[in-house]
Amino acid sequence: MARVVVDVMLKPEILDPQGQAVQRALPRLGFEGISDVRQGKRFELEVDGPVDEAVLARIHDLAESFLANTVIEDFIVKVEEGAEVAEAAK
């Protein structure tokens, strides 16, 4: 078992009112000096077997077609630290 993480964020040019609402709450909580907050989604995929290039390519396709809507969002696929990575992916 290995874990692959897909982080999805709204594209930088798209307004994120949820992130703004979080940012506006910060001074009330005593957090100063944070000028912007943007909120995204994190998917943790538990993969059966080793994570090789073929698996990562399939997860990339999955992220591009389903987990993210690339019209409005960007995504990053990463293998989590400590996960067993097959030789081919190194």
Added chain:
Amino acid sequence: MTARIGVVTFPGSLDDRDTRRAIRLAGAEPVALWHKDKDLKQVDAVVLPGGFSYGDYLRAGAISRFSPVMETVIEQARSGLPVLGICNGFQVLTEAHLLPGGMLGNDHLHFVCRDQKLRVENAETAWTGDYRRGQEINIPLKNMDGRYVADQYTLDRLEAEGLVAFRYLVDGAAADGYGNPNGSLNDIAGITNEAGNVVGLMPHPEHAVEPLIGSGRTDGLPFFTSILKKLVNA
């Protein structure tokens, strides 16, 4: 023989019954379609109704877009089948990339439910032929994720090619139904594809088809009479 217009029910659809009723009032035959069924029962057009299909999980419309019925709808829409997406149906159409751009949460973060004034910008689609270009209509709007967004290139193309079908009327008091209710770019309420067979909008024409119900206006009925005329005269 009249036209047969299918209405898809997804888990979480809310307005499928009202939409079938609107189709019947317009004089066409409504046909219930099921999300798990690839068969469109030989309908002449399809409406994707409002609601919260699959709980809006992931993104509104994102999971519905991969349902079996949508496989056939997407394929046939590309070859000319008229498809109307209302509210959640509009979200499904953008997720399916049958219409450009995407839908996000309202900019004010609240659910909005009110009568909304719109201007008809394109009266030449399969679903808007019974309106006049420039006509102002007033129909209910109710959504959480109604903010239409697209990159500047797409917005410029929509404007240049006349693909904005409906626009929110913003010059007036909110209490009278004016204003951009969700932060949609360019005040866009609905769009069409280039062929004019696929149309999506956030407001709900199916809730404004009977004088006895709701606001008493029937400003939404022309959607359904338009498609009927188009199909019968085809």
